[in-house]
Amino acid sequence: MEAVSDVIEVSYTGDLLAHRRCPRAWAYEKHAGFIPYEQVQAMEGRLLHHAMEWMSRRYRDDETLPTREQLLEQLERFYRVLRSRGISTAFTTREDTLERILGNLFRGKKLRSPVAAAILGAEHTEYELRSVRKVLKADFAGKSRILLTGIIDLVLQQQNPLTYRQVWKWDDIDALLGRIHAGREAAAAGDREIWDIKGSRIETPYLIDYVRQVITYAALFRERTGTLPSRCVLFFVNEKRDEDALLSIPLDDALVDSGLRWTVEQVADLQRTRRSFERDPAAVAGGTVLRRGQPVGKRVDEVLRAQCTGCAQRFDCEEYTTHLGSTPQHVKRDVSLYVVGKN
Numbered sequence: 001m002e003a004v005s006d007v008i009e010v011s012y013t014g015d016l017l018a019h020r021r022c023p024r025a026w027a028y029e030k031h032a033g034f035i036p037y038e039q040v041q042a043m044e045g046r047l048l049h050h051a052m053e054w055m056s057r058r059y060r061d062d063e064t065l066p067t068r069e070q071l072l073e074q075l076e077r078f079y080r081v082l083r084s085r086g087i088s089t090a091f092t093t094r095e096d097t098l099e100r101i102l103g104n105l106f107r108g109k110k111l112r113s114p115v116a117a118a119i120l121g122a123e124h125t126e127y128e129l130r131s132v133r134k135v136l137k138a139d140f141a142g143k144s145r146i147l148l149t150g151i152i153d154l155v156l157q158q159q160n161p162l163t164y165r166q167v168w169k170w171d172d173i174d175a176l177l178g179r180i181h182a183g184r185e186a187a188a189a190g191d192r193e194i195w196d197i198k199g200s201r202i203e204t205p206y207l208i209d210y211v212r213q214v215i216t217y218a219a220l221f222r223e224r225t226g227t228l229p230s231r232c233v234l235f236f237v238n239e240k241r242d243e244d245a246l247l248s249i250p251l252d253d254a255l256v257d258s259g260l261r262w263t264v265e266q267v268a269d270l271q272r273t274r275r276s277f278e279r280d281p282a283a284v285a286g287g288t289v290l291r292r293g294q295p296v297g298k299r300v301d302e303v304l305r306a307q308c309t310g311c312a313q314r315f316d317c318e319e320y321t322t323h324l325g326s327t328p329q330h331v332k333r334d335v336s337l338y339v340v341g342k343n
């Protein structure tokens with residue numbers, strides 16, 4: 001049996017996607033253990049996923065969907081749990097945060113139809129199937145195996161299956177590049193789908209990473225069950241119109257193999273950051289991997305910027321301070337050590 005130290009454990013969202021967004025922030029937070037004092041996105045993401053899990057569990061137990069008031073009550077409880085774990089945000093009030101989440105899940109007093117479809121069709125599979133714990137081969141950093149972890153949400157289409165108005169089309173399967181295509185894909189009752197719910201808008205620059213993530217999950221699902229799911233679905237709850245919020249991603253074997261290869265390459269990239277950080281923390285530059293190669297100050301996109309404003313490492317981050325420019329007003333607001341109210 002190989003030693004435990006031979007394995008690198010990588011969480012798909014906590015490590016791999018976080019590293020894609022900013023290797024420097026990832027290295028300080030996940031590798032060196034500097035926990036940021038503001039976790040805006042983490043807070044909303046956790047509340048959203050808790051809401052979906054709670055509603056699915058409730059439906060499984062007594063086949064009822066919650067009212068808006070019942071969900072609000074549950075989210076208020078969970079908000080307090082998160083606060084007690086040190087997850088908070090001073091940028092927005094509790095009421096605003098919860099109202100935004102409820103507004104994304106309900107239309108007036110009714111659950112949005114994709115939310116209801118996800119809850120009614122949630123497959124309450126064994127933990128072993130939901131939980132991705134995939135060992136992949138590696139040949140870097142003296143390690144021979146990667147333990148990839150994540151959660152797969154399976155949805156079984158019911159008697160009134162959804163129709164998707166946005167379908168992903170691949171331009172290059174080897175490079176895993178593609179785009180959204182306006183189309184019409186009707187699910188059939190009994191179709192089994194992998195869903196991932198995102199708290200962002202669909203035009204996020206990280207859409208391509210989310211697509212690659214779910215097709216990798218499809219590869220892992222295939223390994224467990226011997227078959228591919230009917231499709232993957234990304235649900236962007238921040239999109240107001242249902243037809244804009246759902247993206248269907250067709251699958252085939254070659255595609256999911258390519259997704260798995262891409263994932264292994266990302267773990268190798270993450271390991272390079274880890275080694276570089278251990279040699280010299282200052283050597284790891286801030287900014288998204290998607291803009292690697294662009295000049296300093298140009299590697300922060302609008303999504304990363306929301307993270308930068310609460311990042312504990314922003315004060316001496318060359319990328320972010322350059323991005324803000326040298327106007328005293330900007331410098332004062334975000335990267336001045338003397339603006340204590342913000343921190």
Ligand code: SF4
Pocket residue numbers: 022024025286287300304307308309311312313314317319320
């Ligand atoms: S300030 Fe922004 S770019 Fe710099 S390390 Fe933090 S998240 Fe990354």
